Structures are given as structure tokens and as C-alpha cells.
Amino acid sequence: MIWIWIAFAPILGGLVYGGERVLRARMQRRQGPPFLQPFYDMFKLLDKRTLIVHAPHALLAVAHFFALWFSVAAIFLGWNLLYIVFLHLFAQIVLILAGYSVRSAYSHLGANRELLMLVAYEPILILVAVGFYLVSGSFDIAQIVRGGGYLAQMPLLFIALLMIVPIKVKKSPFDVGEAHQEIVGGVEIEYSGMFYEFLYMARFLEYIFIYSFVFIFAGVSYALGAALVAGVFLLVNLVDNATARVHTMHMVKIIYAVAMSLAIANILWIVL
Amino acid sequence: MKKTIQIPLGSQHISLLEPIRFKFECENEKIIGVDADVGFVHRGVELACTRSFEFKQVGYVVARVCGLCAITHSLSYTLAAEKLLGYEANDRIKYLRMLMVELDRIHSHMLCLAHTAENAGFEALFMQIMADRELVMDLQEAISGNRVQFDFIAIGGVNRDLTPELTALIHKNLTLLSEKIDALIGLFNNNWSLSLKYKGVGVLRLEDAYTYNALGPLARAAGLATDVRVETSDFPYEDIGYTMILESTGDIHARNFVRLREIVNSIAMCRNIADNLPAGEILEKTKGKPKGEAVVRVEAPRGELFYLVRGNGGNMLERVRIKTPTFSGIPAMMEVFKSSEYADAPAILASFDPCMSCTAK
Amino acid sequence: MFKSMFTALINLFKPVHTVNYPAEDIVLPKGYRGLIEYDKESCIFCDKCEKVCPPGAILFYQPLEGEKEYRYNPWLCIYCGECVRACPKPEEALWQSETKQHSAVKEDGANEGWFVYEEACKQSREDFKAAKQASKTQNKSEE
Amino acid sequence: MLLTLILLPIAAAFLILFSSKYIQYFLSVAVLASGSYYSILLFTSAENVSFYLSSFFNTVIIAADIVLLLYFLYQGKKYNSLKVIVLAAVQLLLFLYIEHVSAGHSAQVVVDGITKFTIEYDTSSGHSAEIAVDELSRFMFLIINIVGGIIVLYSVRYMEDETATPRKKQLFIAAMFLFLSVMNTLVCANSLMLFFFLFEMTTLASYLLIAFRNDEVSRTNALRALWMNQIGGVVILLGVLVAVLGFGTVMFDTLLQHSGGVLFLSVALLSMAALVKGASIPFDGWLLGAMVAPTPVSAMLHSATMVKIAPYLILKLAPALGATLLGGVLSITGGLVFVTASYLALSRFVFKEILGYSTVALLGLMMALAAIGTKESMMLAMVLMGFHALSKALLFLAAGVLEKQYHLKSIEEMSALVHRAPKTVGYILLGFVSLTLPPFGLFMGKLFAITSVASLLRERPLLLIVLVSMIIGSALLVLLYFKVSSALLSNPSDTLSAEEERIPYGFSLPLILLSVLIVGTGAGFIVIQHDALLALLALPLIFVFVLPWIMRGMERYDRTEPYHCGEKEPFDTALIYYEPTIRVKQMIYWSFTLLFAAVAVVGALS
């Protein structure tokens, strides 16, 4: 059963993404694309002629996708949260190396920004994991989802997590890594056709990855988890529709000043 | 011995509507040097106006110099030609011309605001302004028959008249629009992320505005009180409730605000015109051929548009000199880019509302 | 920011602005400057429209015998309406309709075909002139 | 066995002076092989041994110490460095005073009346021996002999390209060998006086080797390294003085058996020496300056082995630190050094300096873990030491290759290096990845460190600072390493033909050895820790095996050029910098100086 979930994780993420595009359009009072649009895009991309800049660059995108899938699978398998965060870091680094491996200004800028994003959200994710550990006594997700009451014990950590969700799903105000109007998609820029598809699907997996973190805050109650995810999903899109993109350094500063202190305060609260 | 990174912006870039090529020398993402190439849209209109087109056609040709300020281009040319022909338009014509120019200003300013928002990464605001902008686009289409290229002004008058239905439509749409603009003013003032992105970014100081001869909304945002609408006597702007809008900070926020408040002012002027339209012919026959030299300045949405037309009494003109607002704005623009962040560059660029097709002709 | 968030939330329950265009039609306003239409019957072949047209989208082909042929390239036309204003018989011979032109595909030869036609028109004028000249001289010689 | 470890390098050093190139290779391989063999053997035999030094030997050491300090004095006078002179004089006075004081306790030391020239083996005595091999020492032997041996092997090849007289080259290699021996002795010294002597020997070694190229820059940097390290010597002597006055002992183990009283002051002073040797801020200056030395020196002294004295010393003192306030302050200092040094490294552009700063940072982390003082955290500190030595040695050696083969030092010049030197860049990337990413040892160490610190949070909330700095520091290091790789990568196209890169065997063999060790030990560590995580190993496998295999199939795709907005402009990469302003920098230095002083104050107060 778990393996089926893992296998269908990208599709699940695609549905979330499709839903989001519709939702965003409606918030802007547009009709918006069809719900299944991400899948249309996927199939179309498979059909395109593939132009690559050079082989390692193209293959690193594939590696990014699979490494990300691996980390999402680790979530479903209930592994140690810390491993999952670092596996995800591995996937991101692969992408960053890909960004650096072409001689293109935008790709490099995008990779730089991805790195800074990493610096911003990774500590928060680890602190969230530490929070879970302190409350539940284990880093293992399998253990964590058997417990409960996380929201009551670590509300500030939850807010800190909320602050980094826009970074991960590339939503305003923290969509600096993609920043279409500035760096035309950043690291994605040199990909086309099939290899771009891997990055496109990796985005679906990012959705699953970050919303899983939101989900496990509910602990044993799956209904609450679903409600949390839905709520956060709506909230993130509302914020996306109400903010401009901030600078990369602003983002890092905001995350460090606000989210980090919230997280630390919460951990102190648990500990003391 | 830090090396710098060269970031291209253009000629094709998603944040650009028109081809302009910037090459930013950046340290990290901070711009320390700018190189600009503005000649992508050069078509040779000035020469064509004197070689291939007769003076009556030139009005339609120069309108195609720029889609956004089409009406001001044809208006400036027409005024110059009328001066050469010794013709003075009646009040109805003047009012109708002013109406279209102000409507054009509203739509151009709104486009600029939307584009600045888009380039600042605020997609929802872009959509909101574009939706509101459709109100004025519909109005223009109803009045002139086309959304962008109005071809409304001809030598000797205007091509179309205002019917009572149109007057009603103007009132209806502009009332709706002014509510939306009020909401926008609140939004631009209060949104936290917009203030990060706009306030204190891309500052053009007043001294620089003087030194680099900035003009139009850029200059007014820096506090330089210049507006061709008060510096020429071709149109009775004072009669229809013109006020000069000035801001002092000179950043993107100030430029946006100048535009927003000018939209409010233009809406009021348009409604005044629609209410108090004098009677008269809309198209009068003109006689003769242009002879002599005439200079015309008109306030386009981006600033002063300057035409110098010289004719020698023939069907063909001798010289049509077009000096467009963005052409004068570029030195100031390049100055402002320095020491700002690359991440702000698209928004700064859009806030200058550059019009390359004007610049390169 | 919170106000915009609230607006976005409210917008979810408001009707969309979008017009589902190809499925449902957008009504063009009265006086929309659409295609230039021509009635051969009323035309007096004064060539005024051809002369005033800024891009040269109206051309008259001059066959050696018979009436001139009117040609119009809607993909070159800038829809300014100057031809209609120049026409001595507006609304009869030449008028601007409110229909919009459809897009062309390769087969329509929007550009290449017109290049050929421009050449042909120019040639036809010269040929016609030459023929006229020839006939004139012929007439003269006959006389 | 221990004797072999100590004496063999000395013998080799002697022979080197009279040998040609090939014999040099042979000797270094021999030392590497036997050193590794014996250290592994020692490591696997879980037996603690100890030695007593004869009184003659002690006298020799005292004499040597005095000579050494006088040499420092002389050097200070020669190069007109007041700091060196003053510090050397202070050390000399302190040293003589301690000798004078400890003479009263000498009855303990020369027990059994051994007067022979040799070192004698004795396990029966209940007294402390001058040399005692414990678990920690055996682990250090592994690092010193294997990593150090590899570096020596590398330095033989490296010296071939150096512009210096043959005699000087031989001396250099001999010095490297001698250094191995010194380190081997240092990590099993139980006597504080012996430890001080060897500590000063390492200072001398780094001084001489930094000054190897003998130009202006090396000279000033060497002097700076000298006086900064002398501060370490001074605090050690102070610590010894306190120990002697307080407890009447100059032995580590005896000292640590005591409790209360001035113990904490003594321990604090000794750990301050660790901070100095570990080049923690504000002493980072000397390690950075040391990067002008030939690369094997940087690899050996300044990242792989010598600076490891710092965490070693803290680990040695850890039983006394435990859950005390002093331990807390030390671990916080370590954690903050980790963050700050990672941050400061972001503004550097010389490749070796970046490596140097990241060494400072990771040493801070190790010290923090060691100072926490639980069994688990100490074990992790050791693990980190081991993996760090391997990875950093690899990186430094690769940096040396770049320096010798391509004459590149600054990363700014390394743009698109992957095109010219794919293999070297591969090694560098392996080094970076092994320092940050799963499934390699260092990453696993950090991971377990987070777990272990998190588990202590409830008892010791102060450790939250360490935890947070660990997390942020790791993130900053990731930023640092992969920012650097931005310059190396950026390949225009893989269809351009390039000359094949040839790394001489003298260079490639050490690199390969280290890489194999990194991967092997990482895998081994995973197996020991957690069998289930073996799946993680699949990740690098993707890169190593699957991707090149697929790469062949990539021929069929069409190539295109990068997007430049439609223009055809070349693009120069450049690094991004995160430079602190001068005020921030000053603040950092001042606060760390205060923190350094706080260690002593806390030690004195508790």
C-alpha cells in the first residue's frame, strides 16, 4: 500500500499543483487552466524535441528528480525526519550543481538563490524535526504519527514551518529561486523537453514533501492532517495573491529573524 | 579583486515588452555598471515621413511609432502641421482631442502600474489592474473603434464624434474605474511586500532629475515641477481641472503614486470634458500646403513629446523631428540603475515606463 | 497585505471576469474599425484610396483591357479608415465594416503573394501605359 | 609497535637526507604502509599501554624545551617581533618556574629509579606514566599515520615541482616525517610537560614550514603563527602551573582524577590552548596566513593532523568538563566558532583560505561536541575528526594539484575549470560532497551530533545554542562549498573537445587512496550505526555508475546553446560574496576575544 503511495506521489503532487493553478486563477478572477493542466504539460513535454546544453547538466535534473522522490519515499516509509531533511538537501544540491554547470547568467543566479533558499529553510526544517523529537521522543515519522498534540506543544514551530512553505512551493513573497521576471526560472532555464519534464515533476514532489511536514503536525489524526494541509494550502495561496516577491537577502533575513526566533522560542518552551 | 558577473537583460526577456538590451555589471547581485542598447526598434520613421508619405498620411504613420502614446504622436504631428497650415482648431475639437489623450494616459499609466507590479513579482496585482484597465480600453474602443491605435486625430479635427450613448458609457466606466483606483491607492500604500519592493528603491534624486533632464512622471516623482500641459498654451487644460501631481522621494513608489494620482486627475478631466463639451464642427477642411517650421510639445503619458516639423510648401515635408519622452529619460534611468539590486532592475525598468519604440523610432 | 488576502478570498466566490471567447462571442462595439469593404459596382476608379493608403494595402490592377481590378490586403491594412474618408463615394463604393479579419495561414500568401501582386500591379501600370502610348502612336500614324 | 610508529618516521627522515627521488618514494610508501599497518593493529588491539620515561630523557626534554624557547627568542629578535620575544620570554620564565616548583614533586616522577637510556615498559606501577596510550590516542594514530602518511607520499611528488635547492627539498620531506613522529608522540603524551614540549614542537614545525618559501609574505605569516601559538604555550604553562600548585601533578590522568578546587582553572587554561591551536576566532589569523605554505604543509599541519590537537585536547579534558558550566561555555564557544567561521569564509576567494576557514569552523564543531562531554558526543567528535581529516586532506591535495598543474590559487581564476581538469574537479566535488551530504561520514557525524545534542536539551537547555549554531553552520558550509563549485563548474558544452587531463601518479595515487578511504569509511560507519540506511549509499551510486552509463546514450540528443536573452554574449562566472562590514567584523573579533577570556574566568570561578 505504502509503495503504491510512493509510486503515485508525483501524480498526487500534480493534482495539488493543478488545483492550485485553478485556485490562483479564481482568486485573480480568471477562469484559469483546466484542473489536469499539469499532466497535459507533462505529456506535451515528453513529445517535444529535446535540446540539451550538455549531458551532465541534463542528467543532473533526472538525478534531482529521483533524489527528491527518494526523500518523499522516505517520508512515506516513516524514516527519521533528519535523514529526510538531509536527503532533500542532497536533492537540492544536485539541482544547484546542475544550475552551475552551464554557462548562463540566469542559471547561475538561480543556483545562487537556490543555495540561499536552502540556507534559509533548512535550519527551520531541522528545528521542526528537533521539536518533534522533543515532543514525541523520536525522530522517526512512523513514531511521530502515532503520537499527537503537536500543534498544542509546538505552535510557534508550526508558524515557522508555514513561513518556509512559500519558499518550497515557490510562491510569493519567497519565490526568489524561480523569479520569472528576473531570472526567467533560474536553474530551470536551460532545460527543455524531456529533461525539463523531470524538473516540472520535481515541483510536484516538492509539494508533497513540504505538505507532508504540515500533515505530520496533526499526528495520529489523519482528518486533522488533511484539514491542516487544506488550510495551509489555502493560506499560502492567499499570501501568494497578496504579496510581491522580496529580495533573496530580505527573505533570508526575514526567515532568520522571525521564523528562527519563533522556532527557538518554541523549543525553549518545550525544553524548560 | 572581485570579479563581476555580467547579467544580460534583454533584448528578449520576459520582463520586457519591447526589445532593449541592458548589460549589468554586477557584484553579487548589486549593479555597479550599466550598458544599454536601445536601437532595436529603429525603423526609420523620420526619413519615411519625409520621403514616402505625404503630409496628410504622416499622422497615421507617426501614430505607429508607438502604440502606447499613439494618440499623442498623431496629435503632436497634427498640431505642428496645423500650425504650418495656419489653422486653429475650434474648442470642440480641442476638447475631444484632450479627452482621447487623457483616456490614453489612463490606460498607459495603468499598464505601467500593472507591468511594474508584474515585474515586482506581484501577479495578482497585475491581473487586478489589467482587469480594471479593460474598462478604459472598452471606452477607447467604443469611441475610436480600436483599442490601441485610435487614428482619431486628423489634420483639421477629429474623425469621430461623441454620441450621447458614448458620454453615458464614459461616465459609467469612469465612475467604476475611479473606485478601483481608490482601492489601488490604498493597496500601493499599505501592502508590506510592495513597500519592501518599491519604497526607497530606484531613487532618482531631484538634483539628478535636473542634471539628467528627466521629464514627465519621473521628474514629478522626484519633485521637479514640470508638465508640458502647463508649459504650452495649445490646450485649455486649466479649464477642465488639471492639477499638477508632485511627489518628492523619487523612488518607484513615488512614480507609481504620481501615476495613480494622475489617473485620478485624468478621470476627473475626462468627466469634465464629457459634461462640458462645446458645440462645433469636428472636422474642418484645411487648405494649402505646410510651409515653414513649427515646434510642438505635448505631454504624453511618459512625459514631453516634442515635434519639429519643417515644410517647404510641397506635399512632402522637409523634416520631421521626433523627440520622445523615453529618449530623454534614458540618461536618468541608467543613473538610477547603478547601485541598486539586480532583483529590482525589472521593476525599476518598468517603473520608468520606457517606450523603446518611441525612443528608436 | 491582509486586505489583499481578504480580497483574494472573496474573489473565490465572485464570478470571473473572463469571457470564454472562442466559445461565446465578444460583442464588438458599434463603430469598430474592421475590414475595408468594396463594391465594384459603385466604384468610379479614381484611385484616391490607393493613393492615400499609408501602407499601400489597396492596389488596383490595370489590365490592358477592361476595368481596373481592386485588390485589398487585410493583413497589410492598418485599419485607419483614411481610404474611406478619401473616397468620393463613401459607404457606397468603399466602407469600413465592423467585422474583423481572420488570421491567415501559409496558404493565404499574406506577404509573399502581396509582394508578387505589388510587382504585378506596377508592371501592369507600365504595360498599360506602354500599350496606351503604343495605341496613341498607332492612332497618330493611322491618322 | 608504538615505538615503530614513533621511531620509523625519524629513521625515514634521516634516510631521506641522503636519498634520491626514487628512494624517497620508496621510503614514504614504506612509512605509509607500516604506519597504517601498525596503527590499525594498535587500534584493533583494545589494550591500553603506558610508558615511563627515564629521568635522563626527561632532562633531555627539559633541555630541548629550553633550547626551543631560546630559539623562539632568537627568531623574535632576528625578525624584530616584540610579541614573539615577550611571549617566548614569558614562556621561558614560566617553564623554569614550573620546573622549579615541580622539582618538589619529582619524587613521584622518578619512581623506581630508572636511569637507563631507553624507555621502559611498565604496566604494574600504579603511578602515572609519561606516555599512556588510550582509546583516543589509538584513534589519533590512525588519522596521523594513514592520512599523514598519504600526505607525505604526496609531498614527495609535490616537492619535485618546487623551486628550491635539493637539500632544502630533502629537509622539507624529512621535516614532514619528523612531524609524523612528533604527532604520534603528542597524542600519547600523558605528562603535561612532555605535552608542552611537543606542542611547542608543532608550533616550531608550523613556523618553519610556513616560512619554507622564505619570502616576505611567508615570513610575516610565519611570525604571526608563531606568536599566536605561543599564546597557547603560555596558557598551557599557566594551566600546568595551576595543576602543579594545586594538585602537585603534571600528569593528565592524575589531574583529571582530582575534582574541585583549582581543577577547573587548570582545565580551562588547557582548553584555551586548544582554542588557540584550533585557530578558533580570534586566532583564525594564523591558520589563514599559514596557507602560503606549500600545500602538503597546509594539508598536514593545518587541516588534517596538527590542528586536530585542539579537539584532541578537549576530548582529553572532557571527563573533567562533563556537564559543568565550563563545558557549556566551551561548547558554546565551539558552536559559535562553527557558525562565524563558516560565515567569514563566505567572503574569501583564495581556495586554500576557504578550506582553511572551513577547517576552523569544523574544528569549532568538534570542540563543541567534545566539550559536551557525554560518551556519545565524544565519540562523534572523534568520528568527525577522522572524516574531516580524510576529506580535508583530499581537498588540500587537490588544491595542490591545481596549484602545481594549472597555477591556480584563487577561485576567481578557476572559471570553467571542469572543462580543463575534470578529474581534479571531481575530487574537489567529492571532497565537498563528503563534507556536507549524505551518505558520507562527516554528514552522518553531523546528523548524529544533532540527534545527540537534541537528546540532551531537556537536561541542559544551554546546549540549544550549540544545536542552533550547528544547524546554521552546516547550512552556511553548504552555501560555502557549493558557491565555490559554481566557479569550477559551468561547462560551455560537452561536445567541445578538450585535452585529456593527466594527473601524475605521485598526485593521483594519494587522491585515489583518500577517495577510497572516504567512501569506504563512510559506508563502514553507516553499517555500524544503522544497517537500514545502507539504502542511502544508493544515492552516490546513481552518480558514480548509473549516470555515466546513461551519459553514453545522451549522444542522440541535440545540443543547443544557453539562453542569453537572444544575444550571443559570452558569460563570465563570478562568485558571490557575503562580506561582513568592518564594524561587524570588529564586533565578531571583540566578542570572541571576550568569550575566550570568559573561558578562563568561568574556569577560575567554578
Add this chain to the structure above:
Amino acid sequence: MKFFTSFRKKSPWILHYNAGSCNGCDIEILAALGPKFDLERFGVINTGNPKQSDIFLVTGPVTYRSRERLVELYSQIPEPKVVIAVGSCTTTGGVFRGMYNVEDGIDQYIPVDVYVPGCASTPQLIIDAIVKALEILENKSKEIEKPFKLFGSVETIGNKLSRLNMAKRVKHD
């Protein structure tokens, strides 16, 4: 494959380039992306990146300076691709036909599939054109389409093509 081909028309991503137009058509493209006309209904994303685009929306009569960029961008779009010339000056040169610095329509340089009339072209016309382009896109083969002219000297073109591994497919004349 037929299965994948059918998705082409459901996800046309556009690249917009202004080759010297008066920006009237450009603002209409922007308006078409706005809420009233909302091109995203058709799955359109304005990617701004040739490598991920299917539809090349060009405006402007091709000025001398934008020729190379036009061709460069065109050749970076992977097949199958459709080019739409928006506005009369793009189609035929429009009012700029015959001016000294323009090239009378983009079909002098790249193969155009759909010509949109209008000066300026309206969002309705642009939507019409995209709908038409989608039909064309669906029936296109994946054969490499090449621009009529490449820039640079002949030698460098040959070099470039062989370097980009395209030489075996594109026979340049």
C-alpha cells in the same frame, strides 16, 4: 506517438519577442494574458524562455538589429513549434513596409504559420490565432525547422552546427 501528440494543443507555452513593433500588439498580448481574455484557459504559460516554448509570438516588422535575435530565439525553440506573426507589420511590414531599417515581415527570416491582421491586433484576434495555431501544432511533424537565414559567416555557421551536433540534420545552404 499519437497519444502524446494529442496533448500538444492542450499546453501551448508561448514566447513573445518584439522584433521592432510599435508595442501596440505587445500590450494587447499582455491584455490577452490578463483576466478578461485569460489565455491560461488554453494552458498557455508565458514562459519567456525559448527552450520551453511551443508558440513563438512575434510582433514587429523585423528591424535590422533584431534579425539575429529573432533567428537565434527561433532556433532555440524545440520542435514542434508554431510561429505566429501578430499584427500587420509583423505579417507584411504594415505601415513600415519599405522603410530603410526594416525587413517587411518576419517571414523573410523564419517560417510563419499564422498571420494575425490588425494594427494593433486585438486580444480576440490573438486568441483566434492561437486557436488556429493549435490545430497546426497538433499536425506538425517533429522534423527540424530551420530559419531561412542564419547569421555570422558561413564558416562559423558550419562550426556552430557541428558543435551543436545539429550538422547531420540541418543542411545549411
Add this chain to the structure above:
Amino acid sequence: MTKLETTLATLLADIGTFYEPKKWHFLTVNGIDLGEGKIELQWIFSKYGVKDEIVIYYALSDYETPVPSLVSLIPSAFMGEREIVDMFGLKVDGAERGLYLDEDSLQHPLRSES
């Protein structure tokens, strides 16, 4: 509109005494080809806040005489100067060609002979 005659030699001095940045707005440099190799150059200024106050300095010249650059007085003049360099093929110190025209474009298009 006031037209003041000047010469290329005295241009810098004339405009230097005339131009005050806070009073006058520099519009542009204009050239008009008078035929037979003669060219009329115009420097156009307008006054801030005053109705219809335009001052045009003009000078007669030919294609070959170098035109002095006003950039030292008016930094924003370089755009206009580059334009006349392109359009008339004049020589202005410090102004490069190529603002609008490429190598294979029609060179100096606004000359009457072109």
C-alpha cells in the same frame, strides 16, 4: 519660440552662459539637412513652468566639421549627439556610432542624398 544663431566654435561658450540646469530643460539636438552638404544643427531648450518658452540655438555647418559635445555641460546630451552621429554621419567627440544603425543598415539616412 526664440531662435538664436551661434557657431560651432562659440557653441560651448554660448550654451555655457545660457544654460542653467534648474531653469532650462534641454530637449535634444536636432539636425536638418539643407541639401548640398549643408546642415543646420539645433540645440533646443525649454523653460520649466513657463508657457511656450522654447529657445533654439542653431548653427550652420557641413558634414565634415566636428561638432563640439555638450556632455560636459549637460550630461544627458549624449543620447541626442549619438543620434545625430548616426543619422547624419557627423563627428561628435565622445559619441560613438551604432545607437540605431547596424553596419549593413543605410548609413546616415537623414542626409538629403541618401
